[in-house]
Amino acid sequence: MPVKKSFQEINEKIKKGKAVVLTAEEVSAMGRDLSPAQVVEKVDVVTTATFGPMCSSGMLINTGHSDPPIRIESATLNGVPVFSGIAAVDLYIGATENHPERPDYGGAHIIEELIDGKDLELVAHAKGTDCYPRRDIRTTINRENINEMIMFNPRNAYQNYPAAVNASNRIKYTYMGSLLPRMGNANYSTSGELSPLLNDPDMRTIGLGTRIFLGGTTAYVSWHGTQYKSNAELNEHGVPVSNAATLTVMGDARNMSSEYIKAAYYEKYGVSMFVGIGIPIPVLDEEMAARLMIRNEQITTRILDYGNPDHPELGRVNYAQLMSGEIEFNGKKIRTSSLSSLYKARKIAGILKKQIEEGAFLLSEPLEAFPAGKGLNSLEIR
Amino acid sequence: MVKRVKKRLVLRFPADRVNEPITYVLIKDYDVSINILNADITHGKEGNLLIEMRGEAAKMDEALEYLKDRKVHISPVVKTILFNEKDCIHCGACASVCFPGALTMKNSNRKLKFSPDRCVACELCIKACPLQLFELNFGA
Incomplete structure (x- = not known):
């Protein structure tokens, strides 16, 4: 058998x-x-x-709300642009995002510094709304004073x-x-x-x-x-x-x-993350x-x-x-x-x-299998 | 016992000396073993040669006198590469660009090995390291 x-x-x-x-x-x-x-x-x-x-890696953070609150429309951390096109104070730090003036510094460095507990400068702007009146923020954040720090790596x-x-x-x-x-x-x-x-x-x-x-x-x-x-x-x-x-x-x-x-x-390519x-x-x-x-x-x-x-x-x-x-x-x-x-x-x-x-890590059976026979599209320039 | 020495030097040849077989004379008359690490010589122009010389101490001194006599400018190699080994993640990206074999991964534990005595300071590792752990040092 x-x-x-x-x-x-x-x-x-x-x-x-x-x-x-x-x-x-x-x-x-x-x-x-x-x-x-x-x-x-x-x-x-x-x-x-x-x-x-x-x-294709990054980290989703939630900075917590200031008083009065802001609906962040553009933001940088230590001068590195981060994605703010999601609700109010959720930010996504893309690993390969570059500092506009320092080619060898970018999102991955921000992520590593957050993990290490370092202070980062947050600069954010918004137009100001009736419910989120604040228009500008300049402050420091670190792993202790923000809410979530979720590693979310799409590939x-x-x-x-x-x-x-x-x-x-x-x-x-x-x-x-x-x-x-x-x-x-x-x-x-x-x-x-x-x-x-x-x-x-x-x-x-x-x-x-x-x-x-x-x-x-x-x-x-x-x-x-x-x-x-x-x-x-x-x-x-x-x-x-x-x-x-x-x-x-x-x-x-x-x-x-x-x-x-x-x-x-990587020289002349840019920032990445191990x-x-x-x-x-x-x-x-x-x-x-x-x-x-x-x-x-x-x-x-x-x-x-x-x-x-x-x-x-x-x-x-x-x-x-x-x-x-x-x-x-x-x-x-x-x-x-x-x-x-x-x-x-x-x-x-x-x-x-x-x-x-040691019994400290159990295996989990997949809830769903990933697609079989899946091919890739390539981008046609029309 | 005869004392043997090793020297790593940059020889700068004036334009009118480029046609002379200087390395031949060094080997033949002074019994110096020569390893050319980098050469940039064009007829009618000033030339540079990065060499490693090994030989008996007394003969080496005579060889250097000969070079001075032939108006070859001699400067010791002071450029060295500093490696921040502590922060190395042992990927090995630097190993394949290192021609003299100063950076190797051939050991079974897959840790990067840096042998400074083989380094010719070509600087290719500086750009190859994703963690920027190599630095050029101009000190003596």
Whole structure:
């Protein structure tokens, strides 16, 4: 009889402190000697993680009302514009929003400083209404004197991402880092076999309401991410060969730490934010075990030329090759860099593993699965 | 025992010296091992050479005398890169732009390793680091 486990059965084991938890790297190594049937018998939960720059991120705050109150129509925090086109004193700090005069300072820095408890200068304006008569505000806010601080990231944890090279004759500064001319280097950005959505490529266990680690605290998957794609080309191991599924995630930023949320600046591109995400995956059956045993050499990605505005595909490569520090491409050795930190991702996977082992983190079964067969529209300029 | 020394220098050649095989003489006559880290030499123009020289202390002194005699301007490399290691998140974005291999991620714990003795201060890491942890230092 093949072993099958439900979320409930696994949670019962976690509560009793009897669940066997491994990180995705540990289970990939184990998979060299054991079959999926043996893995499902031995292991209950596998922790996955990533710590990379995720531009589509931000924080929703509510500043509290002043007396007399204001209906904020435009606002800045430390000079960085924040979105105020929602009711009175709700503000959304977009991670990639830039300070108009300081290209290396922006929304992500504001978010990190709020998490760290620093004072920020709030400047806001409004036309003044009968119910909200105040027209101007200049004051300081911090994590202690505002109401909500909700991390709300519309597109995180990309399931795979292309590796970038630059075949042109000039250095390119991109969101994929500094790309040296004539394919002088290749940059990639995932944690490979440790990456959450690469371990559940069919999104069987990750969906609406999945409990996750986000930025240092327990948080949730609150929708499928923007640009969610579930009809991407798969390789022979059933893994998308390019960017595919994404997640919208939410959590209480007041409990987060700048150890796992970090502002970043990419030369000539702008501000972005490193986000730390960890997702536990239950080993429900043999099929799930087989997915979780995937190794870096079985995960393929495309090499795109960022030296050409159309980003044409030049070839394919796997993550064992990319992580070795050097790939061979068209007879040329090319040094590789990661943009996401495997060191930090391992730390997150380890923390989550410990929390589950100690019974402090239970798994949640998705309330709803994310759409299958979903493609993407592109913008036609009419 | 013979004392061996290592020096990292910028040699500036006057325009009328560019055609002379100066590095050849250094190697052949003074037994100095030379590693050219950066070269910018055009015939008829002033040239610059960033080199690392290794050799016996006495011969190295003679070699430097020879260079002075040939009107080559010698300046020690004072530009260095400072790295704020404490705040590093170990992404590794700097490693692939580092040609001399001073920044590497090849260890199994995936932590960035900075080896200042290999750094030639090309400055590419300064723009590659998303946390801006590298800084150019002009001090001695």
